Amino acid sequence: MSLPFLRVEGLMKRYPGHSGKLVQPVFEGLSFDIERGRFVCIIGHSGCGKTTILNVLAGLEVPTAGHVFMAGRELGGPSLDRGVVFQSHALMPWLTVRGNVSFAVRSRHPDWSRPRVDAHVEHYVAMVGLSSALDLKPAQLSGGMRQRVGIARAFAIEPKMLLLDEPFGALDALTRGTIQDELRAIVRATAQTVFMITHDVDEAILLADEVLLMSNGPCARIAEIVDITLPADRKRESMHHDPQYYRIRNHLVDFLVRRSKELSTPGAAQFVPAGWRPPRVQPGLDPNPSNPPALNPSFALDPAGSHSNSNPESV
Amino acid sequence: MATMASRSLSRTDRWTAAVLSVCLFALFIAVWQLATSPSISTAGASPGLSPGSDTGIAVANDKSSGSPSAEDAEYAKLMGKPVVGADSGALSAGEAKASSGFPRPGEVGRAFLLHLSDPFYDRGPNDKGIGIQIAHSLGRVALGFGLALALAVPLGFAIGMSPLMLRTLDPFIQILKPISPLAWMPIALYTLKDSTISGVFVIFVCSIWPMLINTAFGVASVRRDWLAVAATLEVRPLRRALEVILPAAAPTIVTGMRISMGIAWLVIVAAEMLVGGTGIGYFVWNEWNNLALPNVIFAVTMIGFVGMILDHLFGRLQRWVTWVE
Numbered sequence: 001m002s003l004p005f006l007r008v009e010g011l012m013k014r015y016p017g018h019s020g021k022l023v024q025p026v027f028e029g030l031s032f033d034i035e036r037g038r039f040v041c042i043i044g045h046s047g048c049g050k051t052t053i054l055n056v057l058a059g060l061e062v063p064t065a066g067h068v069f070m071a072g073r074e075l076g077g078p079s080l081d082r083g084v085v086f087q088s089h090a091l092m093p094w095l096t097v098r099g100n101v102s103f104a105v106r107s108r109h110p111d112w113s114r115p116r117v118d119a120h121v122e123h124y125v126a127m128v129g130l131s132s133a134l135d136l137k138p139a140q141l142s143g144g145m146r147q148r149v150g151i152a153r154a155f156a157i158e159p160k161m162l163l164l165d166e167p168f169g170a171l172d173a174l175t176r177g178t179i180q181d182e183l184r185a186i187v188r189a190t191a192q193t194v195f196m197i198t199h200d201v202d203e204a205i206l207l208a209d210e211v212l213l214m215s216n217g218p219c220a221r222i223a224e225i226v227d228i229t230l231p232a233d234r235k236r237e238s239m240h241h242d243p244q245y246y247r248i249r250n251h252l253v254d255f256l257v258r259r260s261k262e263l264s265t266p267g268a269a270q271f272v273p274a275g276w277r278p279p280r281v282q283p284g285l286d287p288n289p290s291n292p293p294a295l296n297p298s299f300a301l302d303p304a305g306s307h308s309n310s311n312p313e314s315v
Numbered sequence: 316m317a318t319m320a321s322r323s324l325s326r327t328d329r330w331t332a333a334v335l336s337v338c339l340f341a342l343f344i345a346v347w348q349l350a351t352s353p354s355i356s357t358a359g360a361s362p363g364l365s366p367g368s369d370t371g372i373a374v375a376n377d378k379s380s381g382s383p384s385a386e387d388a389e390y391a392k393l394m395g396k397p398v399v400g401a402d403s404g405a406l407s408a409g410e411a412k413a414s415s416g417f418p419r420p421g422e423v424g425r426a427f428l429l430h431l432s433d434p435f436y437d438r439g440p441n442d443k444g445i446g447i448q449i450a451h452s453l454g455r456v457a458l459g460f461g462l463a464l465a466l467a468v469p470l471g472f473a474i475g476m477s478p479l480m481l482r483t484l485d486p487f488i489q490i491l492k493p494i495s496p497l498a499w500m501p502i503a504l505y506t507l508k509d510s511t512i513s514g515v516f517v518i519f520v521c522s523i524w525p526m527l528i529n530t531a532f533g534v535a536s537v538r539r540d541w542l543a544v545a546a547t548l549e550v551r552p553l554r555r556a557l558e559v560i561l562p563a564a565a566p567t568i569v570t571g572m573r574i575s576m577g578i579a580w581l582v583i584v585a586a587e588m589l590v591g592g593t594g595i596g597y598f599v600w601n602e603w604n605n606l607a608l609p610n611v612i613f614a615v616t617m618i619g620f621v622g623m624i625l626d627h628l629f630g631r632l633q634r635w636v637t638w639v640e
Binding site: 058059060077078079080082083084086088090092093094095103104107108137138139157 | 636
């Protein structure tokens with residue numbers, strides 16, 4: 001059996017407490033794999049260390065314990081192999097859109113001529129639909145456009161893996177939907193491996209191939225991996241007609257509302273054996289869940305929600 | 316429509332402000348003229364005294380030169396005090412003179428015309444045009460400021476990037492910063508043994524602190540996001556310093572430069588008064604020793620104008636490097 005594209009082994013992060021007091025780790029005992037070309041979302045409540053995990057994968061933070069291997073080699077610091085899209089877009093405000101993207105391209109290809117860099121930049125800016133804004137500064141762009149530039153910058157270095165830290169968190173629902181569709185189209189076209197943090201269950205279902213569910217911190221861990229078994233060509237507008245959608249959605253919401261808390265009982269993690277891997281579940285393929293999760297009314301955005309929950313086949 | 320209205324309104328406001336400024340200046344000149352006019356302060360001034368103060372001075376000089384305490388009388392007159400012990404004729408003339416001891420707007424205006432009509436003449440060490448004097452001062456400021464810039468920016472980078480450096484150098488900065496630059500003058504004169512170099516050194520010492528502190532602060536507060544971007548793109552340290560940290564900190568650094576330049580222009584006048592030789596500060600001191608108050612007022616105004624232009628230039632630079640988020 002060949003090694004997976006990305007392997008995380010026994011990851012643990014503990015931040016130093018006041019006056020050297022030993023505090024509980026943010027998360028511990030994280031072990032999971034990501035196969036090449038998969039889109040993986042990670043969901044969990046605030047404070048469970050999602051951003052820390054992403055920073056460790058990006059090489060920006062060093063874990064207290066554990067290892068990350070990519071393509072069979074252990075990570076050692078940040079690298080052009082992993083492109084990062086930051087939550088706060090992190091564009092440099094003194095550079096234009098072109099300047100921001102070409103800063104990344106020139107880092108990747110310092111030997112390239114100027115016209116070649118320009119052509120490359122223009123290709124990736126066109127990919128996110130911002131050709132008309134090439135020579136504008138970030139301050140002249142809307143929030144959605146800025147985030148698009150951040151995505152173009154990450155894609156332009158053609159990384160082996162893309163890390164997205166809640167890229168759409170600060171956007172309004174309409175813009176978010178549009179950019180999600182764009183991101184999905186680009187990722188599918190380029191077969192990019194993606195690791196993305198999100199708080200949005202629907203976003204995860206739309207975009208991801210699999211969702212990592214994290215229990216609450218401290219001592220957070222990945223409780224299980226949910227395979228999103230919806231067809232790969234799913235669309236935002238038709239996705240909720242699929243009976244699988246509500247099963248998956250209910251499973252995720254139930255986890256966030258109820259189980260993430262129960263799983264985080266103090267000291268629970270110390271009974272987890274070393275090298276333990278989270279179970280993989282496929283709630284979408286289970287027409288009669290043994291433990292039917294109750295749909296929290298506050299999460300029922302669609303009136304069809306409760307209906308399909310009671311009788312999924314009728315949809 | 317609303318924007319048009321507000322724009323035209325603001326233009327009107329600008330015109331109003333300009334007109335008011337001119338009015339204020341005219342008012343100031345009028346008050347000055349009235350305050351220095353002899354007919355106001357001495358109601359019974361002899362009508363035979365000619366209005367031109369030059370003649371007034373000449374008359375006063377003629378009268379008082381004969382008196383036993385000629386220098387005392389002259390000094391008292393110039394200080395605006397009535398002359399004691401002079402004969403009655405001289406007294407009345409002295410009183411008239413005392414009221415006009417401060418130069419009137421007309422005299423100062425003549426001094427402006429005289430100096431500005433030929434700003435670059437050079438007739439020996441003590442008689443140079445105002446342009447040459449200002450050029451000397453600006454040269455010293457540029458040299459001292461340039462040296463300070465060359466040291467402050469790299470050092471500020473080091474301090475801003477390394478908390479260890481900050482902690483190490485902080486006590487020295489804290490102690491050296493509040494020292495008046497002129498207090499360095501004796502040490503500089505003794506060590507450097509040259510008044511011009513000492514002047515440059517004093518400018519260097521006074522302009523380094525705002526630039527150093529602002530550079531360190533600007534570099535230390537570069538957003539971590541941008542550094543993270545640079546890290547994930549494997550940007551090398553030199554390129555990171557030049558293409559990320561420098562533009563990010565540029566507005567703060569230029570603000571420091573602007574403050575430094577303001578201080579340097581304040582200090583150069585005082586320094587040149589001390590060391591003498593050339594420069595606008597020496598010119599002021601020299602004209603004071605000549606008791607040529609119109610020239611002093613002219614020079615003081617020139618100092619203000621040059622300072623304004625310098626500040627304006629750095630304001631432009633500041634706008635150019637400032638980015639908006």
